[in-house]
Amino acid sequence: MxxxxxxxxxxxxxxxxxxxxxxxxxxxxxxxxxxxxxxxxxxxxxxxxxxxxxxxxxxxxxxxxxxxxxxxxxxxxxxxxxxxxxxxxxxxxxxxxxxxxxxxxxxxxxxxxxxxxxxxxxPRMVDMAAEGWLAGDCCVTPSSESVPLRMASEDLHVAAVLGKRPAKPIPHRDADDPIGHDPLWVRTDVTCDRGLAYFGLDEQAAETFSSTENSLKHLVAVINSETETDVKIGIENPFAWELPVWLASGKVQGIFVMGDWLRLDKRVLAIRDGHAPSSFSLGEPTQVGRYAERIYRHVLDAGIPLVPLAGGGDASARTPIGYNRLYVTSDTSSVGDDVSSPTQPASEQAWWEGVWAGNSVATNGPLLRPLVGGKLPGHVFQGHSGEVLRLQPELNLAVRDPVDYLEVIHNNRVHYSARLDEFAKAGGEIPPIMAEESGWVILRVMTLHDDHYRAAVSAPWWIEFDGRRRVSQESVRFFQDWLSQYEQRLTRLPPEEIAGYVPFIRAAREFWENR
The missing domain is CATH 2.60.40 (Immunoglobulin-like)
Incomplete structure (x- = not known):
C-alpha cells in the first residue's frame, strides 16, 4: 500500500x-x-x-x-x-x-x-449547558431519519416534532451502546395548522379539528375543547394575514421570531402568503428575518406578553435540525435575590416551563447570555409613579460570524447600539436604563452574515409601574392597519364564506379600538 x-x-x-x-x-x-x-x-x-x-x-x-x-x-x-x-x-x-x-x-x-x-x-467555543442554558428546536418536521442522532450531531437537547412520529432508534447501535448525549428530550404532541402551532394537543383532537375551514374557527375549537393536557399556542407564521385576530383572541402564548424563512438550503427573499411591507426591496436577503423581529417588537409594544419561539418551522425543508434554536434556562432565584443565576432545566417539563416563562434567547448563530438589572429574561420589574428604576444591561457573548452590532431595545427604541470593537473599547459596559414608566427591554446581536438574517434575540424583561403594562399607540395602529388590509382581502371571498369570518373580525376590531 x-x-x-x-x-x-x-x-x-x-x-x-x-x-x-x-x-x-x-x-x-x-x-x-x-x-x-x-x-x-x-x-x-x-x-x-x-x-x-x-x-x-x-x-x-x-x-x-x-x-x-x-x-x-x-x-x-x-x-x-x-x-x-x-x-x-x-x-x-x-x-x-x-x-x-x-x-x-x-x-x-x-x-x-x-x-x-x-x-x-x-474545539468548543462555549458550553451553554454547563452555564445553565439548554437548546431546543420548537418545530421539527417529521423525517424518516433518526431524530436523536440528528439532535446529537447539532448539540441540541430538546425537539418538538410535528406529526406524532416517535423518535426512531439510532442506526448501527446496540441497546447497551447509549448515544451519550444527555439530556435528550423529544415531544411529538405538536401540531401546525395554517400558521398556528399547538403544543400538547392530543392526536384525537388534532384530527377532529383538522377539517375546520379556517384558522380562526380552528383556534376557537381548540380553546373550547376539553383536552387532557394544557395546550399552549404559538404563532408559527408571524406574517399571516390573520395575525391581528390571533393577537386579539388573547389565547396565544408565543410567536416564532425565527422559523422557516431562515434556511440554510435556500434564500427566502419574499413573503408569499402574508402581510409584507411595501418597502421590501428586490433580492435583499435579510429583510424577511428583520421584518419578523420588527413584528415581534410591535407585539411587545402593544402590551401583549408573548414569549419568543424558534425552530425549523413546518416548511424548513433540508435545513438541519436546531439551526434556529431557543436557549432556555430555569430562573431559580427568589424575589429578594440581587442577581439571578441561570440553572439548567432539570426535566423536559422544566424546560418548557422556562419557554412559556420567557427565560430564553432565540438564535441561529450568536450565543448570548444576557442579564438586565441582574435578572434573566422574563423577569418583571415593579415600580411606582414618581420613582426611577435603574436597570443595568449585561451580557456574555460568543460568536463565529463577524458581528455587525449589538443593541439594547427599550420600548421599541434603540437605547444602546455599538459595534463589537466599540463595545470592547468601552470596557464591555452598557449605559444603564433609567426607567420612569412601564415598558420592556430586549437585547439583540446582529451578524454580518449575508445569506439571511443571522442574529440572537432575547425574550423581554418587563417593567410595570403601578401594575400596568405599556401600550404604544404606534404599535396598535400597526396592527389596526394590518387588520384593515386583511378585511379588504376577505371581501374577495364569496358571501357565504365571508360570513364565517365576520364575528372574528368584529371582535378583533373592537379589541384594537379599545387598546
Whole structure:
C-alpha cells in the first residue's frame, strides 16, 4: 500500500474570525474519519459536509452522500466515525456541530490501494449547558431519519416534532451502546395548522379539528375543547394575514421570531402568503428575518406578553435540525435575590416551563447570555409613579460570524447600539436604563452574515409601574392597519364564506379600538 501525503490546511472559524492552520487529511482508497471533543477527548456525533474537489463549484453545490450515514438535510451525520470509500481524487469537508463549536474546514485526497485513519478534534467555543442554558428546536418536521442522532450531531437537547412520529432508534447501535448525549428530550404532541402551532394537543383532537375551514374557527375549537393536557399556542407564521385576530383572541402564548424563512438550503427573499411591507426591496436577503423581529417588537409594544419561539418551522425543508434554536434556562432565584443565576432545566417539563416563562434567547448563530438589572429574561420589574428604576444591561457573548452590532431595545427604541470593537473599547459596559414608566427591554446581536438574517434575540424583561403594562399607540395602529388590509382581502371571498369570518373580525376590531 502506498500513501501519498499532500500539504493543505484546516481553516478554523474562531470567535471573531481568528484562523489557524494544520496539515490536511491525506489518504487513498478509503479513509476512516474519527471525531472527538477537543477538551474531553470523548467521541462525538457531528454533521459533516463532504464535497468533491478542492474549491466550491457554485452556491447551489450539494454535499456528497456517504454510505452508512444518516442524512442531516445538508450533509450527513457522522456517528463518531465513518469509513469514506469514494472515487479517487481530491475532496474537502466541513464539520459543523451546532453553534457552540468552531467550524472545521479541511481537505483530503483518495488514491487506489491506499488506506488511512485520522482523528479530528472539535474545539468548543462555549458550553451553554454547563452555564445553565439548554437548546431546543420548537418545530421539527417529521423525517424518516433518526431524530436523536440528528439532535446529537447539532448539540441540541430538546425537539418538538410535528406529526406524532416517535423518535426512531439510532442506526448501527446496540441497546447497551447509549448515544451519550444527555439530556435528550423529544415531544411529538405538536401540531401546525395554517400558521398556528399547538403544543400538547392530543392526536384525537388534532384530527377532529383538522377539517375546520379556517384558522380562526380552528383556534376557537381548540380553546373550547376539553383536552387532557394544557395546550399552549404559538404563532408559527408571524406574517399571516390573520395575525391581528390571533393577537386579539388573547389565547396565544408565543410567536416564532425565527422559523422557516431562515434556511440554510435556500434564500427566502419574499413573503408569499402574508402581510409584507411595501418597502421590501428586490433580492435583499435579510429583510424577511428583520421584518419578523420588527413584528415581534410591535407585539411587545402593544402590551401583549408573548414569549419568543424558534425552530425549523413546518416548511424548513433540508435545513438541519436546531439551526434556529431557543436557549432556555430555569430562573431559580427568589424575589429578594440581587442577581439571578441561570440553572439548567432539570426535566423536559422544566424546560418548557422556562419557554412559556420567557427565560430564553432565540438564535441561529450568536450565543448570548444576557442579564438586565441582574435578572434573566422574563423577569418583571415593579415600580411606582414618581420613582426611577435603574436597570443595568449585561451580557456574555460568543460568536463565529463577524458581528455587525449589538443593541439594547427599550420600548421599541434603540437605547444602546455599538459595534463589537466599540463595545470592547468601552470596557464591555452598557449605559444603564433609567426607567420612569412601564415598558420592556430586549437585547439583540446582529451578524454580518449575508445569506439571511443571522442574529440572537432575547425574550423581554418587563417593567410595570403601578401594575400596568405599556401600550404604544404606534404599535396598535400597526396592527389596526394590518387588520384593515386583511378585511379588504376577505371581501374577495364569496358571501357565504365571508360570513364565517365576520364575528372574528368584529371582535378583533373592537379589541384594537379599545387598546
Amino acid at each position: 502506498k500513501l501519498r501525503q499532500r500539504s493543505a490546511h484546516w481553516a478554523f472559524t474562531l470567535g471573531l474570525l481568528i484562523s489557524a492552520a494544520s496539515p490536511c487529511l491525506a489518504a487513498g482508497g478509503s479513509l476512516t474519519l474519527h471525531l472527538e471533543d477537543e477538551s474531553s477527548g470523548q467521541n462525538v456525533i457531528s454533521r459533516v459536509e463532504f464535497y468533491r474537489g478542492v474549491a466550491p463549484s457554485g452556491r447551489s453545490e450539494k454535499p456528497l452522500p456517504v454510505r452508512q450515514t444518516v442524512s442531516a438535510g445538508i450533509g450527513v451525520v457522522v456517528d463518531r466515525s465513518v469509513v469514506l470509500e469514494l472515487p479517487d481524487g481530491p475532496y474537502r469537508f466541513r464539520i459543523i456541530r451546532g453553534p457552540e463549536y468552531r467550524v472545521i474546514n479541511g481537505t483530503f485526497e483518495l488514491e487506489k490501494t491506499s488506506l488511512d485513519e485520522k482523528t479530528v478534534a472539535l
